[in-house]
Amino acid sequence: MRISFCCTGTPSEPWIAALRSALPQAQVELWAENAPQADYAVVWAPPQRFFDEQSGLKAIFNIGAGVDGLMKLRLPPHAALVRLEDAGMAVQMAEYVSQAVLRHFREFDVYADQAASGQWLQRRAQRHADFPVGVLGLGVLGARVAQTLTQFGFPVHGWSRTAKVLEGVRGYAGADQLQDFLGATRILVCLLPLTDETQGILNHARLSLLLPGGYVINVARGAHLVDQDLIALLDSGHLAGATLDVFRTEPLPAEHVFWKHPKIQVTPHISARTLRLESVAQIVGKIMALQRGEAVAGLVNRQQGY
Ligand code: NAP
Ligand code: GLV
Numbered sequence: 393m394r395i396s397f398c399c400t401g402t403p404s405e406p407w408i409a410a411l412r413s414a415l416p417q418a419q420v421e422l423w424a425e426n427a428p429q430a431d432y433a434v435v436w437a438p439p440q441r442f443f444d445e446q447s448g449l450k451a452i453f454n455i456g457a458g459v460d461g462l463m464k465l466r467l468p469p470h471a472a473l474v475r476l477e478d479a480g481m482a483v484q485m486a487e488y489v490s491q492a493v494l495r496h497f498r499e500f501d502v503y504a505d506q507a508a509s510g511q512w513l514q515r516r517a518q519r520h521a522d523f524p525v526g527v528l529g530l531g532v533l534g535a536r537v538a539q540t541l542t543q544f545g546f547p548v549h550g551w552s553r554t555a556k557v558l559e560g561v562r563g564y565a566g567a568d569q570l571q572d573f574l575g576a577t578r579i580l581v582c583l584l585p586l587t588d589e590t591q592g593i594l595n596h597a598r599l600s601l602l603l604p605g606g607y608v609i610n611v612a613r614g615a616h617l618v619d620q621d622l623i624a625l626l627d628s629g630h631l632a633g634a635t636l637d638v639f640r641t642e643p644l645p646a647e648h649v650f651w652k653h654p655k656i657q658v659t660p661h662i663s664a665r666t667l668r669l670e671s672v673a674q675i676v677g678k679i680m681a682l683q684r685g686e687a688v689a690g691l692v693n694r695q696q697g698y
Contacts, residue, residue, distance in 0.1 A: 393415075393417065393418045393419070393431050393432070393679075393683070394418070394419045394421070394428065394429070394430040394431050394432075395411060395415070395418050395419070395420045395421070395430055395431065395432045395433070395434060395679070396421060396422075396423045396427060396430035396432070396433045396434070396442075396446060397411065397420060397421065397422050397423060397433075397434045397435075398422075398423035398433060398434070398435050398438040398439075398442045399434065399435060399436040399437070399438070399455060400436060400437040400438065400439075401436070401437065402436055402455070404422050406668060407434070407455075407668060407672070408420050408421075408422060410668055410669060410672040411434065411672055411675075411676070414672055414673065414676040415676050415679065415680075418679075423438075423442055423446075425441065425445065426445070427445070427446075429446060429447075429448045430446055430449060431448075431449065431450050431451075432449065432450060432451050432452075432453065432679055432682075433446060433449050433451075433452045433453065433471075434453045434455060434675060435452060435453070435454060435455070435462070436454065436455045436456060436461075436666075437461050438465075440465050440466065443465055443466060443467055443468060444466070446468070447468045448468070449468050449471040450471060450472065450682065451471055451472040451473075451474055451678075451679070451682055452467065452468075452471050452472070452473050452474065453474050453675045453678070453679075454473070454474065454475045454476065454692075455476060455666050455671055455675075456475070456476055456666055457475055457476050457477070457481060457532065457533065457664075458475070458585055458586065458612070458613060458698075459473060459475050459585070459692050459697075459698065460585065460586035460587070460613060460615075460697070460698075463587075463694070463697050467694075472682070472688075472691055473691065473692040473694065474675075474678060474688060474690050474691055474692070475690050475692055476666065476671055476674060476690070477532050477674070477689060477690040478532050478533075478536075479666070479667060479670040479671045479673075479674045480667035480670040480671075481532075481533060481664035481665070481666070481667070482532060482533050482536035482537075482664070483536070484663065484664040484665060485533045485536060485537055485583070485611060485663055485664040486536050486537050486540040488611060488637070488659075488662075488663035488664065489537045489540075489541070489581055489609055489611060489663070490537075490540055490541065490544070492609045492635040492657070493523075493525060493541060493544075493546070493579055493581075493607075493609070494544070495635075495657075496579065496607050496632070496633060496635075497518060497520075497523050497546075497579075498518075499515055499518070502515065503515075520544065520545040520546045520547070521547060522578070523546055523578050523579055524546065524547040524548070524549060524576055524577055524578050524579070524603070525538075525541050525546045525547070525548050525549070525577065525578070525579040525580075525581065526548075526549040526550070526551065526573055526574065526576065526577030526579070526580050526581065527541075527548065527549070527550045527551070527561075527581045527583060528551050528580065528581065528582045528583060528584050528593070528612075529550075529551070529552065529582070529583035529584040529585070529612065530550040530551070530552040530556045530558065530561070530563070531552070531583070531585075533583050533664065534550065534552075534581075534583035534584075535550070535556070535558055535561075537581060537583060538550045538558060538561045539558060539559070539560065539561065542559075542560035542561060546579075547562070548560060548561045548562070549561065549562045549563075549564060549573055549576055549577055550562070550563055550564065551563075551564045551565070551569070551570060551573045552564075552565055553565065553566060553696075554566075562576075570598070571601060574598055574601035574602055575601050575602075575603070576603075577602055577603065577606070578602060578603040578605060578606055578607065579606070579607045579609065580594075580599075580602055580606065580607070580608050580609065581609045581611065582594060582608075582609070582610045582611065582612045582616050582617070583611060583612050584612050584616060585612070585613075585697065585698030586612065586613035586615055586616060587696065587697035587698055588697060589697075590616060591615050591616070592615065592616070592617075592618050593616050594608065594610065594616050594617040594618065594621070594622070595618040595621050596618065596621035596624060596625065599621060599622065599625050599630075599631065600625065600630060602630075602631070604630060605631075605632045606625075606630065606631045606632065607631065607632050607633050607634065607635075608622060608631060608633075608634040608635075608636075609634070609635045609636075610634070610635075610636050610637065610638055611637045611638060611663040611664070612638060613638050614636075614638045614639035614640040614641070614642065615640055616638075617636070617640075619640065619649075619650070622634060622656075623649060623653065626653065626655045626656070631655075632655065633655040633656065633657070634655065634656050634657070635656075635657040635659075636650060636656060636657070636658055636659075637658075637659045637660075637661055637662065637663040638661055638663075639661075642660075642661055643660065644658060644660070678690070
């Protein structure tokens with residue numbers, strides 16, 4: 393069995409070493425042009441040439457949860473496309489979103505500013521009931537985030553394509569229920585995959601539906617958000633702030649208004665990192681299952697785009 397590794401922006405040696413150690417019977421190689429045909433590929437942002445040459449792949453393993461980058465390429469039509477499912481990302485996402493929600497709800501930025509000027513001033517306590525959280529996308533990551541937030545006592549809503557039942561989370565499904573979901577939400581978390589349907593979903597019309605004093609946390613993809621619409625709603629006062637981990641152009645350009653906007657917190661796409669050992673264990677388990685002719689979870693539906 394031959395495995396080709398082709399991950400742009402990822403140090404290849406430790407990944408290849410981990411794959412070789414977990415699958416000693418396989419030949420695991422860093423892809424180079426005109427390499428022999430592989431059975432499986434482990435990829436992140438590969439060039440089109442990789443797939444043009446490796447047309448006989450049985451399965452393609454993406455070392456991330458989101459496959460929007462791959463969906464822009466011409467992939468071998470019969471290869472299974474498999475994404476990471478959790479692999480240590482769900483707890484990181486729950487940590488990240490919880491800190492953003494709690495920092496806003498408990499006004500920690502206000503207290504940091506007060507401390508900077510030596511001010512001792514206790515503000516009025518806020519009520520969880522006044523800060524309903526809505527999570528767009530109730531998949532592997534969104535479900536974990538939504539359920540974590542229920543533990544703090546926030547009312548939590550979730551929106552997905554198909555109806556979901558999650559304890560403590562009020563579910564909304566499909567385009568018909570998006571308006572009601574947004575109207576019941578004050579803190580909005582985006583954990584949707586980027587597809588033709590979800591591109592630009594965080595626009596002026598939809599963000600205007602949030603309860604007054606709305607707050608936006610985008611941890612999915614930059615192209616979900618219409619940047620200038622967020623700025624307009626922050627500047628008009630309808631939105632109170634935003635925490636953004638993902639951007640239309642990454643790294644976020646030095647001149648981008650998000651860097652210095654007083655109501656926006658920026659992080660460099662770190663809300664849920666790919667963890668090498670957890671990811672290799674998951675991928676190797678699935679390769680062994682495919683070799684035995686078994687079905688695997690995490691298959692991407694190419695029509696839906698996620
Ligand atoms: P997932 O398990 O595939 O979940 C996607 C969720 O979105 C599902 O609940 C799905 O509904 C819903 N959805 C998709 N299209 C929809 C539509 N048109 N209308 C309503 N709901 C829709 O994905 P995941 O593993 O949770 O990951 C989500 C995204 O997080 C990834 O695609 C990636 O972009 C992003 N991400 C970011 C980072 C980071 O570090 N910033 C790290 C990892 C992932 P159904 O359940 O009904 O199918
Ligand atoms: C990271 O953004 C991922 O999709 O895993």
